[in-house]
Amino acid sequence: MNRRTLLRAGAAGTLLIAMRSLAANIVVSPILSELARAYAGPGAVLREGRVKFDITPLVENGNSVPVEVTVDSPMTTAQHVTGIAIFNEKNPQNDVAVFELTPLCGRARVATRIRLATSQQLIAVAKMNDGSCWTHTVEVIVTTASCVEE
Amino acid sequence: MRLALALAALVIALTSAAEPRKSGIDYASAATQTLQKDDAQNPGMLWVKDGQARWTERTGAANKACADCHGEIAKMRGVAVRYPAVAMPSRDEPASTSSAPRVINLSQQINLCRVGRQRAAAWPAEHASLLGVEAAITFESRTLPIAPPTTPLLAVAQARGEALYNQRIGQIDLSCRDCHDGLAGKRLGGNTIPQGHPTGYPIYRLEWQTVGSLQRRLRGCMTAVRAEPYPYGSSELLDLEAYLMKRAAGMPLETPGVRP
Amino acid sequence: MASALITMPKAARAGDVIEVRALVQHAMETGYRRSSEGALLPRDLIRRFTCSFVEGTGQSVSTSDGSSKPGSRLVFAATLHAAVAANPYFAFHFRAERSGTLIFIWTGDNGFAHREQVNLLVT
Numbered sequence: 440m441n442r443r444t445l446l447r448a449g450a451a452g453t454l455l456i457a458m459r460s461l462a463a464n465i466v467v468s469p470i471l472s473e474l475a476r477a478y479a480g481p482g483a484v485l486r487e488g489r490v491k492f493d494i495t496p497l498v499e500n501g502n503s504v505p506v507e508v509t510v511d512s513p514m515t516t517a518q519h520v521t522g523i524a525i526f527n528e529k530n531p532q533n534d535v536a537v538f539e540l541t542p543l544c545g546r547a548r549v550a551t552r553i554r555l556a557t558s559q560q561l562i563a564v565a566k567m568n569d570g571s572c573w574t575h576t577v578e579v580i581v582t583t584a585s586c587v588e589e
Numbered sequence: 590m591r592l593a594l595a596l597a598a599l600v601i602a603l604t605s606a607a608e609p610r611k612s613g614i615d616y617a618s619a620a621t622q623t624l625q626k627d628d629a630q631n632p633g634m635l636w637v638k639d640g641q642a643r644w645t646e647r648t649g650a651a652n653k654a655c656a657d658c659h660g661e662i663a664k665m666r667g668v669a670v671r672y673p674a675v676a677m678p679s680r681d682e683p684a685s686t687s688s689a690p691r692v693i694n695l696s697q698q699i700n701l702c703r704v705g706r707q708r709a710a711a712w713p714a715e716h717a718s719l720l721g722v723e724a725a726i727t728f729e730s731r732t733l734p735i736a737p738p739t740t741p742l743l744a745v746a747q748a749r750g751e752a753l754y755n756q757r758i759g760q761i762d763l764s765c766r767d768c769h770d771g772l773a774g775k776r777l778g779g780n781t782i783p784q785g786h787p788t789g790y791p792i793y794r795l796e797w798q799t800v801g802s803l804q805r806r807l808r809g810c811m812t813a814v815r816a817e818p819y820p821y822g823s824s825e826l827l828d829l830e831a832y833l834m835k836r837a838a839g840m841p842l843e844t845p846g847v848r849p
Numbered sequence: 850m851a852s853a854l855i856t857m858p859k860a861a862r863a864g865d866v867i868e869v870r871a872l873v874q875h876a877m878e879t880g881y882r883r884s885s886e887g888a889l890l891p892r893d894l895i896r897r898f899t900c901s902f903v904e905g906t907g908q909s910v911s912t913s914d915g916s917s918k919p920g921s922r923l924v925f926a927a928t929l930h931a932a933v934a935a936n937p938y939f940a941f942h943f944r945a946e947r948s949g950t951l952i953f954i955w956t957g958d959n960g961f962a963h964r965e966q967v968n969l970l971v972t
Binding site for chain 3: 628629630632634635636638639642721798799
């Protein structure tokens with residue numbers, strides 16, 4: 440049980456947890472599959488797993504959405520994550536960020552804040568030094584602000 | 590540890606049922622609350638840091654820094670909770686020809702010092718450096734209760750501000766009270782309507798993607814109800830600020846606040 | 850002159866994996882927003898963030914590009930796009946092995962460049 444789940448436990452937590460497990464069975468949007476494949480490189484095999492893309496399923500404000508990507512990896516010279524890419528489905532541009540990791544990181548966990556224009560899917564793709572690629576796709580609902588003043 | 594903290598917060602919340610006022614942060618999502626609470630992530634801290642650097646920067650024809658007169662910025666603890674306050678022209682504006690004391694907010698006080706003491710040009714409203722210094726000074730009062738001074742001149746401004754707060758405005762014909770007293774806790778679009786207490790100003794507003802003042806927020810609300818917003822620095826906005834701080838008296842400052 | 854904030858422990862034991870958090874002041878203008886007058890605000894983004902490690906204590910590491918200094922090793926890097934939120938924030942990890950300095954560099958459009966460094970004492 441991670442920190443985010445615990446924080447939401449006091450408020451309609453059950454519904455949100457249910458939404459997250461439903462999200463695990465989503466059909467990945469073709470554009471995200473294509474971008475993931477391009478990042479992975481020719482001939483690479485993409486598999487789900489080993490990557491956890493942590494993002495709230497209900498976004499209060501699309502201007503600043505905290506995300507965290509964690510990859511199950513010992514981060515040794517022999518076995519480590521070389522990169523993590525995040526793509527979005529429906530923003531004006533699909534790229535979000537591409538991270539480069541090294542064994543000096545010690546742990547494959549990266550957090551940042553992103554912008555989301557509307558409700559959509561997102562994918563995190565992790566590349567390992569052995570060439571394997573792992574993905575996790577999530578679906579979020581983005582609510583718009585009440586009043587737009589400018 | 591986190592469970593213990595959550596339980597403690599719950600106990601505190603229940604025992605303070607006598608205090609019906611809630612800060613805007615209490616209505617925000619868990620993500621926004623985390624953003625405010627964590628100084629390493631709170632974007633407003635970047636403005637605080639910038640303001641702290643400006644505090645010791647020599648500038649103007651007088652080549653003076655704030656620190657030259659005021660000492661280290663930590664000495665500003667307890668100052669921000671008393672604004673808006675009454676400016677004394679003889680003390681605050683040595684070069685001023687006006688003799689009447691008047692109500693000013695903290696950013697106007699900063700500009701009075703800038704022009705009168707540093708002999709530099711005043712910063713315009715919402716200027717990044719002005720917001721930075723205001724954020725840095727107010728940050729020193731974080732957790733202190735809002736404590737407006739009790740002077741007759743301020744009381745007049747507060748009364749005028751209360752009348753403005755209750756007045757219906759704009760094509761949508763709503764008063765501040767209609768939403769922030771009558772409908773606080775209910776939803777407007779994707780957001781929960783807060784009670785409207787200025788506990789975190791200058792705030793980092795996610796909608797602006799930058800730090801802004803209380804006057805900017807008030808003008809934004811006025812535009813939203815399709816009213817012509819009062820100009821920056823107008824007496825109406827000052828009166829509203831004075832009233833809102835009186836209405837929030839006793840609530841702790843959170844600057845730099847984060848709001849949706 | 851942008852403001853930046855690095856949050857990390859200043860000391861660690863050899864083998865510890867510490868969390869490093871970097872926050873920088875930048876509007877990250879997407880190029881899709883309009884001003885209140887209706888004019889399109891031009892794109893202005895930070896494009897790249899790097900964190901490098903230089904071993905050793907008491908040295909001056911004030912070169913313009915820490916990552917090309919001999920002995921400096923890349924720890925973590927990010928290529929940013931418009932979807933990174935304003936005032937970009939990154940949290941990542943670093944395995945402390947020997948004392949040294951972490952150098953943080955942000956570069957972007959219109960010649961934007963900002964640098965911070967933090968010393969780390971490893972015992």
